[in-house]
Amino acid sequence: MNELPLLSLLVALPWFGALLLWLWPKAPVRGLAFIFCASTLVLGVIAAAGFDPTRTGYQWTERHAWIPSLRIDYHLGLDGMSLLLVLLTGVVSPVALATVLRRLESPRLAALLFLLLQGAALGVFVALDFFPWFICWEFSLVPAFFLIKGWGGAGAGRAAYTFVVTTLAGSAGLLLAFAALYAATGTMNFVDLAQLQAEGRLPGLLTAVGAGVPTLAFVGALVGLAVKAPLFPLHTWMPATYAEAPPGVALFLTAVMSKMGVYGFFRILWVLFPADLRVHADLLLLLALGGAVLGAMAALRQTDVRRMLAYSSLNHVSYCLVALFAAAAGVKGHEVAVEAALSGALVQAFNHGLSASALFVCAAALESRAGGSREFARFGGVRAVAPVLAGMSGVALFSSLGLPGLNGFVGEFLIFRGVFGLAPWAAVVGTVGLLATALFLLTFWQRVFHGPPAGAAAGPFPDLDRGEIAVLLPLCVLMIVLGVAPGLITPWINPLVTGWAATLPMP
């Protein structure tokens, strides 16, 4: 492979930026932060350009012995799924950073923390050994905690605690699972473990450790990932956190960090525990559907913009998981459905990142113009006074509710195509969620943007300024482009998905 340690740079540059900000008190904070923040996009595009979509397996790999006595490696690599999420992080991070730093008087510490967060998220997407992976996974909580607590709303303290403690409790499960895996196999490398699983030796090795250990490991990993994603009913930390966190951070949480959970489901559960996943698929499918449907229903009841968006996120991410669990229970003869479901889940993960980001930016714009208030009742007729804001949030909103022609539809279509082939009842139940999504998004739209100008919009309500447009416009363009030409991103994941479908032990 290439000599350039691209992935190391990818992870390290934001961290280096943070270091620089710390050591250089007089630094031009915003400029510096944006340069390092945008490095991800640049490097991601380079990686994509050098990425050979026809090959399966990892590319741009770096592997060095790290802790030889424990057979822990510094192992980075990129497959289609990682690439997709790295690019998503690359696109979303500058947006999030801009939203975080907006109107901040002393942006240094916030920028520093954000860069730390960004680097950690990237580490999760490219690490191939549990050890570095988990380090990044856990480490991401620290800057997130301080960002939420330090710059969030009135209830941010409690929200940050709930967020961190719940997520860490989940991490305990992950740690447990990998301790068990390590005890059984002596390695924590994802690639090696996947190899063992492919050879069919992993369950035997785990059982050799103890009778209940395979289940223990599976449940541990499941819980850890489920909290992050989140999977219903472990989502309860989410509404308060998204509502109280500063908008930019909430944006990053939903666009990127929830994808860490989805990524983990694929990288760990799907690959290492296919048999357990199959056994429990029905229950899990039910839970994911619960998230999709009840999430949307709950969103319907919200009168707080960001709480509504939080439930909306639950709804969208749950669809990814619905597809995953349905695929896990796939039977022979339905390979196409499995491929559709898995592609759909990945595409949906990417697309939700884009549309959720845009929605949160719009929510932030609304909030900042209403003195921090997020209640629907404080708005009305915004479209009349701020048509650009209305137009851009309209694009994001219709993308979010899965309007064809915008990116959200592609993932939803693939998911429904796949899930219907595998578990028709789930697809039918899932449509209720789609309907409710449309209902609450349009209700929000109607109450806030339509009608005569009222509430905050009755006073001086400036339309989007240049900075906000600069942030939103690329997102809107991407949403339209990817809605029309999803083929721009699917080739990266196709070999991966085909491989997964082919190796799935289907009865």
Next chain:
Amino acid sequence: MSPLHLCLLLSTVLFCIGLAAVLVRTSAILVLLGVELMLNAANLNFIAFWRYGPGGDDTGVIFVLFSIAVAAAEAAVGLALVIALHRHRRTIALKAANQLRG
């Protein structure tokens, strides 16, 4: 009952008396004495085992010599601490040392 058993019985009784003193006496000095008793019970054991036990060399005696020295040092430190307590609280009742808790 062999001499060894007698000795062991004696040392056990001594140990128990010492322990009882430690547990029930209120005066710090007497508690210190209890500790000394317990230490000496152990010393008695060493001597008994050296004399009647299977061991071939003099390690038991040597051990006792060292432990007596240690016990002496311990007593000295203990007394110093009791005095320190007395300086602050004007009493040597152990009950006085109960400010730190929770």
Next chain:
Amino acid sequence: MTLSASLLWLIPATPLAASVFGLFAPRTARTLPIAGALLGLVAALGLSVAALAGALVDPAVRATSDFAWFTFGAQTLRLGWLLDPLAGFMCVLVTLIGLLVALFSTAYLRHDPRIGRFFGFLSLFVAAMLGLLVTNSLLLLFICWELVGLASYLLIGFWYERPAAAAAAKKAFITTRIGDLGFLIGLVWLHQATGSALFHDGGAGALDAPTLARLSSTLLPGGWAVSTAIGLLLFVGAAGKSGQFPLHVWLPDAMEGPTPVSALIHAATMVAAGVFLMARVFPLMAADQGLATVPFHALTGVAVIGAVTALLGAVLAVAQNDIKRVLAYSTVSQLGYMMLAIGVGSWVAAVFHLITHAFFKALLFLGAGSVIDATHHEQDLRRLGGLAGRMRVTFATFALGTGALMGLPFVFSGFWSKEAILHAAEGWTVSHLPFAAGLVGVVLTAFYMTRLVLEVFFGKARGEGAAHAEESPGLMRGPLVVLAVAAVGLGWLGLPNWPWLQTRLQGGDWPVHGLGEGFGLMVVSTALVLLGIGAGWWWYGRVKRTDARALDPLARSWPAVHAALAGRLWLDELYAATVGRAFAMLARVAAFFDRWVWGGAVEAAGRTAETVGQVNRAVDEDGLNAGFDNTSEHLRGSGRRYAKAQTGDAQSYLRVVAIGLAVVGVLLLWGGVR
């Protein structure tokens, strides 16, 4: 000049380009977006005519042009374009009516500051509809279908400052989306069952014979064929878009949009999409007919729903006072006729009626728009009246449109297309109830249209607006005249003894009847139309309304009836007490159902969702989160309790040590140290 299939995408692309241009043009520019939209529509019309010409060269040949959209896993999703006479005729229809509506709008919306925006949305609407027509793929059709929904949402809610408009737009989008979910499931099921998203794909497409044979012979657990299930699911989608019972509730509300938009929705775009879909996938719908064991065919369902809708729409139209609402319920009713035709197996008749209806309904709506514009947005027919003299062109064209809608014999287009439907329904062997419903509908249609015309154009002006109305400007009259010509003349394209249109649509032979064969039916239906007109005249024509506040004769309640008994002829009162009350009751019950039961059902669904949401929120906030807090608090509490146990007494520490020693010793002894 003809258009090859590979260039079909140009047809939707031109209005789409105009739409993008219109939406991104500077807010202050007014003429540029209008010019762009008109240019796009003219170009699309030209292309459509060219395409139709190409399709008519050999109507039996379908020209397709496919392309790959994207690949998932190892599967390539292919979409495509399709040209056949159905698509060709529909394209011409949509672009022509779209162009006329656009012309009308330039005058109708001349004072609106956002007129540029309006033309952007309008172009998008037409573009999406055109895309839907020329596609060779159910998936692409669905995509355009949803875009049609989006455009209608934007247009219905065009005056978004008005809460009613915003609510109506949302209601339209949501109600049609309920249907779309059925469509989506049907779509993925079809893709699952056929592995292709294309209609015609050299034998592998969803509508190709081998696939249809497979679909209709694969039986589901209930004994139904897969094709039946998919067909019914697609029909759910069509029912949503085409305002079929019970999903018709959005249509009357959609009147909140600007009137040209109503014309477009009710004539060529939105509601036509459902009928077009059914016509397009008709082979699939009909595929299960060969299996005699199946208890329930997909088409039977379509016929039943169509008949119910036809009747219901007509009944409801009777009781409306808003000029546009009468027309809206009339559209519901006419769409029911079309579905009925498809259900009884004659999709050609349905499309024939779709085409004629498009022209005369566009004419009626634009006529209504002309009236509304002239009377300064007066839509209540009780406050209109006497416009026949003041707005001669509008009146004349409106009257022609009314004749077409009623189906006045021999001259008007609506007569011939409705005859085709009734003829097909009469020949349906399964049941004669749809036919009967169709006949009743004919009476009602004639009745309510008579009432409408009498109330609006005759008598004396009962409101400020009507009193000072003047004829609309030329840009509005022009389209009316063109549409009126079409409303009269189009029927001649599909006469029973010269079925030119039918033959072309069918792409093959069409049975040619002499006029004599269906003559009995024609006589009956003519009689029914006259009956309706007579009844209408009986109530509304004989005694003209003079006061806007006067009670409608049909809505008269008991005391009014008694008061009338005292001073009127016994026969009059008998009519009023029997037929009149029955009508009023029927209308009221139907209105009640519409308002409360189905509207209520939507409301109830919303409420249920809200309740579930409320419970979920309660569980979230008071259950799980509180649980988290309680657990933390509990843990801390136990910590505090234990910390209290550490009394600080030195001797108690030593006691603990002694106890610990004892416990350790016991544990070791119990375990037995080896």
Next chain:
Amino acid sequence: MTGDYGALGRALLPEGVLVATALVVILCDLVWGRGRGRESRVQASVLLGLLGLVAACVILWQEGVLGEVGSGALNLDFLAVAVRVGVVVLSGFSLLTLVGGNTRSQPAEYVALLLFATVGFLQMAAAQTLLLAFLGLELASLSLYVLAGYDRTRPESAEAALKYYLQGGVSAAVLLFGFSLLYGLTGSIGFREISLVLVSNPPGALGAVAVGMVLVAFGYKVAVAPFHLWAPDVYQGAPTSSAALIASASKLAGVALFWRLLWSGLGPTSGGVNLSSSGPGGWVLVVAVMAAASLLLGNLVALAQRNLRRLLAYSAIGHAGGLALGLLAAGEVGPGPLFYYAATYGLATVGIFGCIALTERETSCATLEDLAGLWRRSPLVAACLAVFVLSLAGIPPLAGFFGKFVVFAAALRIDGLGHPAGWVALLAIVMSMVSLYYYLIVLKQAWLVVPPTPPRRMAVPLVASLALVAAAAGLVVLGVFPSILLGLF
């Protein structure tokens, strides 16, 4: 006793150096320090003590692994050397907290006592006979008692020392009694000989009593429940640097001593690593119970604490449970994880006490609220505190995370859940999540809470800040490259 006295002398050279340094410190203070200010006396003493520690460290490094010396009385194997180096380093850091902390009277004696205690630790790390173990333990303990009560001005200091002393004395007596029984049962005081005899002659009830007594002393030294009661009071009452020493070096040395004693001496009575084959029993089960009790108690009670030091003490009790778990696992996988855990835990604890010492120079630093606004007072101290606390909390990539990880993994590796250690590991993971709650409270105070009065900037001596940064960097480096320590074993 015959033996290679040259080797013995070389082996004991570090101890000698330290004792000599202690004497020099006192002498120097008497001669040079007369009439000089306290500050300079403290600095001189610390400097000299530090020089001695560095010298000892260098000697230890150069001598390397000497193997058994003194006829098997001392075993300077790899672990011993590692622990000795670790102890010296931790003592050095404890000593450095004196620089930043409140200067107290008679610094020379303090430093000398600290060095004596270190000598005791060094002995403990290498002892392979009951006698040397006892002597090392007592030498260290006696010094620590005095160090704990060194602050004459505060009654809490005296009280803490007395409590520490009383429990220590009783524990020592119990241990000595247990030793005497072991001597009686086996006729020897060498660990290896004891082990050999125990293998051939299974001990009876007397043996059980002896083992139990050893466990009591272990519980006391490492502060494992239910023998932990002294710890909160001592952490709270003792002078900061004494508490730091007690919490770090003393623990590391104790863990090493008892690892050696329990596994290579009393290994046959462990009940076996594989309980399923030999039934329950042996001290492994008892230690598992003690570990579980510690984990539960320490972490839960810590939740309720408002006093920073007591919070640390209870968290230390929780960590002692982890250490006990590591002790169990050490029978299967060797002492590597245990040593890593103890050493990195010690480093983080010393660091926190260093931060406390710096903070309390200007204001009091007793309750959590006293930390409020530390970020503004001194970003450096706050940042280092964050590193230390997060390491204790086990957040990757800090060393504390890896210590927990290797210990838990090793415990699970014994026999999965077929072994009590597996279950204790589960409990430990759960409890480490509970612990986050209170660790985050500490950080919240330091970083986010705005104090009622605007804080003044804190003056931090260069040496102290260097020491803090060194400790924090050590935790990061050891966390990212755990092979530095783990690779040794």
